[in-house]
Amino acid sequence: MFTRFVRALHLVENSLLVGALVAMLGMALMQILLRNLFDSGFLWAESALRILVLWVAMLGALVATRQGNHISIDLLGRYLGLAGRRTVRALNGVIASVICGVAAWYAFVFVGYEYQDETIAFASVPTWACQAILPIGFAGMSLRFMWAALTSRPE
Numbered sequence: 001m002f003t004r005f006v007r008a009l010h011l012v013e014n015s016l017l018v019g020a021l022v023a024m025l026g027m028a029l030m031q032i033l034l035r036n037l038f039d040s041g042f043l044w045a046e047s048a049l050r051i052l053v054l055w056v057a058m059l060g061a062l063v064a065t066r067q068g069n070h071i072s073i074d075l076l077g078r079y080l081g082l083a084g085r086r087t088v089r090a091l092n093g094v095i096a097s098v099i100c101g102v103a104a105w106y107a108f109v110f111v112g113y114e115y116q117d118e119t120i121a122f123a124s125v126p127t128w129a130c131q132a133i134l135p136i137g138f139a140g141m142s143l144r145f146m147w148a149a150l151t152s153r154p155e
Helices: 002-038 045-067 082-117 125-133 132-148
Strands: 120-123
Touching: 002 045, 002 082, 002 120, 045 125, 045 132, 082 125, 082 132, 125 132
Parallel strands: none
Antiparallel strands: none
């Protein structure tokens, strides 16, 4: 049951990432063509592209964290034995999890303020909906870092 849930979650993440990237590239190409060929374009496209960059960055970070391809500095772990590497890796995971958890909390507070303000990002889309990926992404990374810390296996 848990494995099926995790696979479904990975599929959703991958699909959202690919969809956002394709939408971003398609919208940018469409804007270039409309501007160069017809001297026009969509007024909301620039704002939408900025939001899509945010979504691609956060979803990409989630996927990188899932696959263990995130940025990592592990100089100390190279010189330690098996137990030392496991300890350092677990400590790194806990620290990264706490940092991402704090970022998730403050992103949640920030999105809450945007919800209360009822501001519009572009084309009747509320700003809070565009920024909702921030607390979701940071919370997901926090959980993944903690899971990695708890199941730490040195290479």
